[in-house]
Amino acid sequence: MLKALCRTLCLTLPWMAQAQAASVVFLNPGYSDETFWVSYTQFMQSAARALGMPLTVKYSEREPTLALRQAREVFEGPQRPDYLVLVNEQYIAPEIIRLSRGSGVKLFLVNNGLTEDQTQMISSHPERYPPLLGTLTGNDEDAGYQTLTALIAQLPAKAREQGVELLAFSGLKNTPVSQQREQGMRRALAEHPEVALRQVVYGGWGKQRAYEQTQLLLERYPNTQLVWSANDEMAFGAMQAFTEHGHQPGKDVFFSAVNSSPAALQARVDGRLSVLVGGHFSLGGWAMVLLHDDALGLPINRDGQHDHQVPVLQLIDEQKARRWLKLEQQANYGVNFKQYSAEGKGADYRYPFLIGPVQY
Template identity: 65%
Template sequence: MLKALCQSLCLVLPLAASAQPVSVVFLNPGLSTETFWTTYTRFMQAAADELGMTLRVEYSERRADLALSHARAILNGPQRPDYLVLVNEQYVAPEIMRLSRGTGVKLFLVNNGLTASQALSIEAQPDKYAEPLGTLVSNDEEAGFQMLHQMVAQLPRDSGPVDLLAFAGVNTTPASQLRVEGMRRALADYPQVRLRQVVYGGWNRQRAYEQAQQLLLRYPDTRLVWSANDEMAFGAMQAFEEAGRRPGHDVLFGTINSSPEALRARIDGRLSVLLGGHFTLGGWAMVMLHDDAQGVPVNRDGLREHRVPVLQVIDQAKAKRWLELLERSDYGVDFLHYSAEGRPASYQYPFLTSPINY
């Protein structure tokens, strides 16, 4: 009997010892030097560390061809991860979904989901593409809408016609398109606000600076500058300051992202409106992937795609608090607390339905 027990233990123990942590690769679409995307990676890594997962990040440096090269190497390589997290930046998702079919790697989309036309094309050819486990996108349209509302609210009540300039990101990025749509929807509430021009700054500070120099010559009376991210806002701000304009006084800037530079500019009033929080989506995806690996259904509400209210207005008090949190390796978040593991079937992920207060 002892011999049989020993043999049994010898069979079980090597299996337990060889158990590997859940592996995730994130195809980061941004620059490896870009504050938003490096912060995004840090938040994901904090989640991975706490949840006992491994995370590898491949930066695509804002190049669709490099994103696809990374995807091919990962999906065709000898050590495939359990999960591949990707962003539909520059519309790369369908090709990666095609490449992943039959590999055993589960896909999860964050920040930019499939466009309506992409989804229809994929639905028409279900045998060609792997279906993602889930998709988390932020409330970009609402953020674009709220930004303009908050900016106009800070104008004097007796303001006459007001000129507005808008800096969009990239026209092949759904998040950029949605933010602009929200801004245009808000314009219907303010007939006195005249949108003079929308330009695509490519999320880039230098490009927005050069564009703003030209736009100022064309529209010297501009009093509102709406920007889809902070890098473009700071580029435009530099051009206005060089022209003798004072941010927060005779021209108001609104933007999205919670970089330390943006938080400090919100505190000192150079940014009049700031929204942020969407850098957390990758971390929440990690919570869901952790649960999936434990056999816990992540589409507990029957949905595979969620628009998550992560983008929230950052006032000066919140900006000070977030600056402190950015200094912490775990961002002050208890990721295990949000896991569905061990919870009743009725449990819903709280981050899917309401903003998390940091």
């Protein structure tokens, strides 16, 4: 009788473990009504539903202290998730990693990875900081480079010969993504001595702040022809100020932005945004694919790497903008997330989204 019971349990327990889907909490650093982070969450939730994984999202409203409090609640709560997905916004990741020690929760970083100094500090103190499961970041330096390069190309050669004035809107000084996009912008600038960068300002990713900054900047630099922005909200704020001063976006002043929100895509279609790069909203969804496979016991570091820079950011022309606007209306954005999983595939399988940009 006892042997039969043990045999039954041995057969049943693995099935029960598989039936209990891995749970995930995402510490979203943005505002709960912030266009980018809301759309980011929606794509991530689509992936979670498709993969059968419970996902809880906690918005920190751009308050690091709130994010830390939320992290403590996750690690100390009675029902801890299997995974916590976080962003190194405002350099907050090391403290959350430290707080996770002994919790049994696996941590995965998206969008903003650790800085070199943070990586060195964590590796030097393994007794304080448990290892991360992995990191997915975008090609942000390349995005900054591409946007300014394409923006300069909007001007005719004659205009460039006469000299061009540029204003740049970066995000936050203490956010890796913002730094990397700005670095890419400066790399492109070094290749174009005919372009004079008048000023870089930090708009904090917000439309209203960029609008107010632009009103002052236009008094100093009324002949500005190019406006580079690290996201779409700041571009729209600057665009509003230029319009109020009698300028025509896409005609006598040219704007670039990073993001693929419906408003940004429509502005690209309309020509108000002359250059647009997007696709980084997908990183959370691809992270869910990896966590799904890890929960099944499948190796997710198939190339021997735990930290990946994923080429998700790509230039969006008018045609692609129209197509992406239609995808916004489709279930799961028209993406079959299960097809990207390693489940049921051979040992030589490699995740396509780690190798090259996924075409939508």
